Amino acid sequence: MTEKQEKILQAALELFARDGFSSTSTSKVAAHAGVSEGLIFRHFKNKEGLLEAIIKEGEVKARTLFADIVLESDPKEVIRKTIDMVLNISSNRADLEFWKLQYKIKWETEKYGEHKMEPLHLALTSAFTKLGYVSPELEASLLLIINDGLATRIALQKGFKCETLTSFLKEKYQV
Amino acid sequence: MTEKQEKILQAALELFARDGFSSTSTSKVAAHAGVSEGLIFRHFKNKEGLLEAIIKEGEVKARTLFADIVLESDPKEVIRKTIDMVLNISSNRADLEFWKLQYKIKWETEKYGEHKMEPLHLALTSAFTKLGYVSPELEASLLLIINDGLATRIALQKGFKCETLTSFLKEKYQV
Amino acid sequence: MTEKQEKILQAALELFARDGFSSTSTSKVAAHAGVSEGLIFRHFKNKEGLLEAIIKEGEVKARTLFADIVLESDPKEVIRKTIDMVLNISSNRADLEFWKLQYKIKWETEKYGEHKMEPLHLALTSAFTKLGYVSPELEASLLLIINDGLATRIALQKGFKCETLTSFLKEKYQV
Amino acid sequence: MTEKQEKILQAALELFARDGFSSTSTSKVAAHAGVSEGLIFRHFKNKEGLLEAIIKEGEVKARTLFADIVLESDPKEVIRKTIDMVLNISSNRADLEFWKLQYKIKWETEKYGEHKMEPLHLALTSAFTKLGYVSPELEASLLLIINDGLATRIALQKGFKCETLTSFLKEKYQV
DNA sequence: GATGAATGAGGCTTCATTCAT
DNA sequence: GATGAATGAAGCCTCATTCAT
Numbered sequence: 001m002t003e004k005q006e007k008i009l010q011a012a013l014e015l016f017a018r019d020g021f022s023s024t025s026t027s028k029v030a031a032h033a034g035v036s037e038g039l040i041f042r043h044f045k046n047k048e049g050l051l052e053a054i055i056k057e058g059e060v061k062a063r064t065l066f067a068d069i070v071l072e073s074d075p076k077e078v079i080r081k082t083i084d085m086v087l088n089i090s091s092n093r094a095d096l097e098f099w100k101l102q103y104k105i106k107w108e109t110e111k112y113g114e115h116k117m118e119p120l121h122l123a124l125t126s127a128f129t130k131l132g133y134v135s136p137e138l139e140a141s142l143l144l145i146i147n148d149g150l151a152t153r154i155a156l157q158k159g160f161k162c163e164t165l166t167s168f169l170k171e172k173y174q175v
Numbered sequence: 176m177t178e179k180q181e182k183i184l185q186a187a188l189e190l191f192a193r194d195g196f197s198s199t200s201t202s203k204v205a206a207h208a209g210v211s212e213g214l215i216f217r218h219f220k221n222k223e224g225l226l227e228a229i230i231k232e233g234e235v236k237a238r239t240l241f242a243d244i245v246l247e248s249d250p251k252e253v254i255r256k257t258i259d260m261v262l263n264i265s266s267n268r269a270d271l272e273f274w275k276l277q278y279k280i281k282w283e284t285e286k287y288g289e290h291k292m293e294p295l296h297l298a299l300t301s302a303f304t305k306l307g308y309v310s311p312e313l314e315a316s317l318l319l320i321i322n323d324g325l326a327t328r329i330a331l332q333k334g335f336k337c338e339t340l341t342s343f344l345k346e347k348y349q350v
Numbered sequence: 351m352t353e354k355q356e357k358i359l360q361a362a363l364e365l366f367a368r369d370g371f372s373s374t375s376t377s378k379v380a381a382h383a384g385v386s387e388g389l390i391f392r393h394f395k396n397k398e399g400l401l402e403a404i405i406k407e408g409e410v411k412a413r414t415l416f417a418d419i420v421l422e423s424d425p426k427e428v429i430r431k432t433i434d435m436v437l438n439i440s441s442n443r444a445d446l447e448f449w450k451l452q453y454k455i456k457w458e459t460e461k462y463g464e465h466k467m468e469p470l471h472l473a474l475t476s477a478f479t480k481l482g483y484v485s486p487e488l489e490a491s492l493l494l495i496i497n498d499g500l501a502t503r504i505a506l507q508k509g510f511k512c513e514t515l516t517s518f519l520k521e522k523y524q525v
Numbered sequence: 526m527t528e529k530q531e532k533i534l535q536a537a538l539e540l541f542a543r544d545g546f547s548s549t550s551t552s553k554v555a556a557h558a559g560v561s562e563g564l565i566f567r568h569f570k571n572k573e574g575l576l577e578a579i580i581k582e583g584e585v586k587a588r589t590l591f592a593d594i595v596l597e598s599d600p601k602e603v604i605r606k607t608i609d610m611v612l613n614i615s616s617n618r619a620d621l622e623f624w625k626l627q628y629k630i631k632w633e634t635e636k637y638g639e640h641k642m643e644p645l646h647l648a649l650t651s652a653f654t655k656l657g658y659v660s661p662e663l664e665a666s667l668l669l670i671i672n673d674g675l676a677t678r679i680a681l682q683k684g685f686k687c688e689t690l691t692s693f694l695k696e697k698y699q700v
Numbered sequence: 701g702a703t704g705a706a707t708g709a710g711g712c713t714t715c716a717t718t719c720a721t
Numbered sequence: 722g723a724t725g726a727a728t729g730a731a732g733c734c735t736c737a738t739t740c741a742t
Contacts, residue, residue, distance in 0.1 A: 002726070020283055023197045026712060036728045041713060043726090107282040108195055112331040138343045145340070146317070149324030156287040165320070168313045177701080201737060211703045216738060218701095352705070370633055373547045375732060386707045391734060393705090457632040458545055462681040488693045495690070496667070499674030506637040515670070518663045527722080551716060561724045566717060568722095 005043050007033040009057065012050050017101035021051060021108050051105070058102055062116060070119050075127035079143070080175035082124060086147050087166045090154045100155045117144060180218050182208040184232065187225050192276035196226060196283050226280070233277055237291055245294050250302035254318070255350035257299060261322050262341045265329045275330045292319060355393050357383040359407065362400050367451035371401060371458050401455070408452060412466060420469050425477035429493070430525035432474060436497050437516045440504045450505045467494060530568050532558040534582065537575050542626035546576060546633050576630070583627055587641055595644050600652035604668070605700040607649060611672050612691045615679045625680045642669060 011033035015024040026047050030037040044050040069081045089095045106112055121140050128136035146169070153160045186208035190199040201222050205212040219225040244256045264270045281287055296315050303311035321344070328335045361383035365374040376397050380387040394400040419431045439445045456462055471490050478486035496519070503510045536558035540549040551572050555562040569575040594606045614620045631637055646665050653661035671694070678685045 004727080020195075020197065022195065023283070025710075027710080037712090038714080038729080039727060047712065104282055106327075106331050107279055108198075110331055112328070112333070114332055135343060138340065141340060142321070142343065145324035145328060146321055147324070148327045149320035149322070152281075152323045152327060153287070153320060156281050156285055157289055158287070165313065165316060168310060168317070179702080200735070202735080212737090213704070213739080214702060222737065354706080370545075370547065372545065373633070376734080377732075387733090388708080388735080389706060397733065454632055456677075456681050457629055458548075460681055462678070462683070464682055485693060488690065491690060492671070492693065495674035495678060496671055497674070498677045499670035499672070502631075502673045502677060503637070503670060506631050506635055507639055508637070510637075515663065515666060518660060518667065529723080550714070552714080562716090563718080563725070564723060572716065 002043075004033070004035050004039060008035060008040055008043065008050070009054060013054055013101060014097060016051070016054065017097045017104060020104055026050075054101070055105065058098065059116065061098065062102075066120050070123045072123070075130040076173075076175045078123050078127040079173050080170060082120065082143060082147070083166050083169050083173070083175070086150045086154070087162060090162055096154070099151065103151055103155055120144065179208070179210050179214060183210060183215055183218065183225070184228060188229055188276060189272065191226070191229065192272045192279060195279055201225075229276070230280065233273065234291065236273065237277075241295050245298045247298070250305040251348075251350045253298050253302040254348050255345060257295065257318060257322070258341050258344050258348070258350070261325045261329070262337060264326075265337055271329070274326065278326055278330055295319065352393075354383070354385050354389060358385060358390055358393065358400070359403060363404055363451060364447060366401070366404065367447045367454060370454055376400075404451070405455065408448065409466065411448065412452075416470050420473045422473070425480040426523075426525045428473050428477040429523050430520060432470065432493060432497070433516050433519050433523070433525070436500045436504070437512060440512055446504070449501065453501055453505055470494065529558070529560050529564060533560060533565055533568065533575070534578060538579055538626060539622065541576070541579065542622045542629060545629055551575075579626070580630065583623065584641065586623065587627075591645050595648045597648070600655040601698075601700040603648050603652040604698050605695060607645065607668060607672070608691050608694050608698070608700070611675045611679070612687060614676075615687055621679070624676065628676055628680055645669065 008029065012024070012029045015029055015032055018024075026040050027037050029050070030040055040047075040050060044053055065085065069078055069085070072078045072081060089099050121144060124140035124143055125137045128139040133139050150162055150165065154162055183204065187199070187204045190204055190207055201215050202212050204225070205215055215222075215225060219228055240260065244253055244260070247253045247256060264274050296319060299315035299318055300312045303314040308314050325337055325340065329337055358379065362374070362379045365379055365382055368374075376390050377387050379400070380390055390397075390400060394403055415435065419428055419435065422428045422431060439449050471494060474490035474493055475487045478489040483489050500512055500515065504512055533554065537549070537554045540554055540557055551565050552562050554575070555565055565572075565575060569578055590610065594603055594610070597603045597606060614624050646669060649665035649668055650662045653664040658664050675687055675690065679687055
């Protein structure tokens with residue numbers, strides 16, 4: 001991966017996250033990255049290919065992020081980390097950008113990519129089971145859905161502060 | 176509103192909901208509506224104007240939908256209806272399309288439009304207060320966030336069935 | 351067919367005949383026709399579509415040209431007219447351009463389009479039969495091949511004068 | 526001439542012959558030859574230079590091909606060999622490709638290159654003179670034009686069999 | 701009100717070519 | 722000699738929009 005390739009990816013990530021995939025032209029990406037437009041196609045073949053490269057990089061990022069939760073043995077910690085995950089993301093500029101893009105892509109392409117969430121879902125189900133919840137699987141689903149809702153607000157609602165809500169949630173789950 | 180105007184709006188709604196705003200060209204809208212492309216501009220001035228018309232129609236729809244909840248006096252009913260709202264939407268093809276568009280627009284324009292939700296938030300806060308919840312406002316926020324999460328899943332996760340989850344929620348809230 | 355449509359066709363005919371299909375850009379065609387480039391695509395869909403439109407117009411032209419020969423009953427006249435056909439073409443600027451294009455396209459697309467020649471071939475075969483030639487079908491083929499060869503020279507050999515050769519041929523065939 | 530240079534020339538010959546000069550990109554040539562694109566420019570300076578190299582190679586090939594005819598003393602043999610030349614070409618895959626390219630280039634660049642044909646024309650004129658033909662020069666021209674016509678058919682008319690016609694010609698000329 | 705011709709700007713992509721390594 | 726990164730120009734085509742009818 002050359003230096004300019006990285007620049008292109010970074011520029012695309014920023015612009016796709018800000019303006020959406022189809023509203024971002026390759027020429028804008030090139031200008032933002034400070035490279036010629038043709039270079040995008042030499043390295044990524046397509047505008048689509050550029051998107052795929054970003055997504056692929058994202059999956060690596062997501063896996064490492066989830067790994068910490070999935071490998072946790074303390075059930076309370078699993079839940080706490082799941083809740084805090086969204087909080088952490090919202091407080092880091094680069095992470096926020098990255099996750100906003102993930103959701104934007106989902107809405108533009110209408111693919112949820114639930115398989116990526118499966119390990120997290122399993123870990124949560126197991127955690128709720130250990131804690132004696134009556135419907136552990138549904139509890140797990142609900143928590144992930146809450147996360148989706150929080151992500152929506154963080155990305156779209158200007159000035160939304162999620163700390164109060166994540167604190168509230170941690171209290172609720174006693175974690 | 177002439178017949179052709181309605182046709183244009185309907186076509187635009189369908190295409191914007193399916194492919195997104197910026198991925199839908201005015202020529203596609205015209206073709207789908209069976210009218211000339213120029214007519215779109217005569218009636219709605221802009222592509223943007225077309226979108227605004229759709230959003231405006233949406234606000235009316237949303238208001239009538241929310242009215243039933245907001246005017247409810249029984250607090251348990253307020254919560255139940257809020258939960259069921261998303262269920263009802265998911266089971267009606269036209270409604271689903273309409274709401275999908277609303278969320279798609281939110282993600283494309285990054286405007287959440289929280290003011291539309293305010294009456295609902297108030298009604299829920301009041302309901303949770305009446306039921307003696309410790310943090311009624313946060314409970315209200317959480318429920319609306321859950322709704323956002325559910326909407327995300329309904330729109331994006333192929334084959335997602337929300338009945339189990341809405342039942343689970345109603346049980347949780349004992350409504 | 352609007353005025354601008356005709357202009358586009360005419361410009362395309364000229365440029366395709368002069369520079370070849372793939373060496374002629376749609377922007378050049380537009381400039382030569384004095385219209386906006388987009389108009390080409392509104393009327394002909396494609397660069398390919400533009401070519402097809404030209405070819406279609408050509409087939410009509412070719413049919414009327416051949417009709418005069420095919421409907422001739424005097425066998426000697428059939429042969430004479432076939433030979434003179436190429437002479438006539440070479441002496442008319444517009445016709446020359448048109449036929450040059452036909453051959454250029456053949457060489458660019460590698461489709462000979464023999465079906466168009468079939469009626470002529472039949473008429474010639476019949477003529478040579480009536481005149482008592484031993485191998486009338488082969489004679490017909492030969493004459494058409496000579497025509498192809500003459501066309502090649504007329505189009506490509508700067509300063510080639512075909513009158514001497516067509517006179518020579520008419521003498522040979524005693525027509 | 527290094528090995529890679531030959532590979533490039535061979536690849537270019539094939540692609541130019543198949544798709545034409547301007548429809549063949551240097552990147553396609555490089556890919557087909559299995560070399561880097563830059564190498565083409567190091568060795569041949571230009572895309573044009575590549576074409577010239579091919580043409581130059583062609584002239585050598587053509588000269589050796591013509592030499593056998595030109596040096597022939599028996600007039601009947603001169604004519605027979607001229608007729609058979611096109612037959613031989615059509616039966617050899619590599620030769621066919623090579624000659625197709627020659628004609629394609631002619632039609633793309635509109636340069637007939639009649640000087641290459643001059644020795645052949647002279648040899649034929651002399652042969653027809655020796656055989657007592659009335660218009661030996663015109664006969665020579667005609668035969669070469671027939672060859673052009675045959676070449677056109679061989680290259681463009683799928684399934685064209687030239688044996689019957691060359692036999693017919695040899696009979697006609699009693700060679 | 702309604703059409704469809706017309707346009708200029710911009711979209712994605714490929715091209716021939718250069719240059720550092 | 723050979724590669725592959727890099728580029729600017731150009732290619733085909735679509736876009737939103739205007740205007741005469």
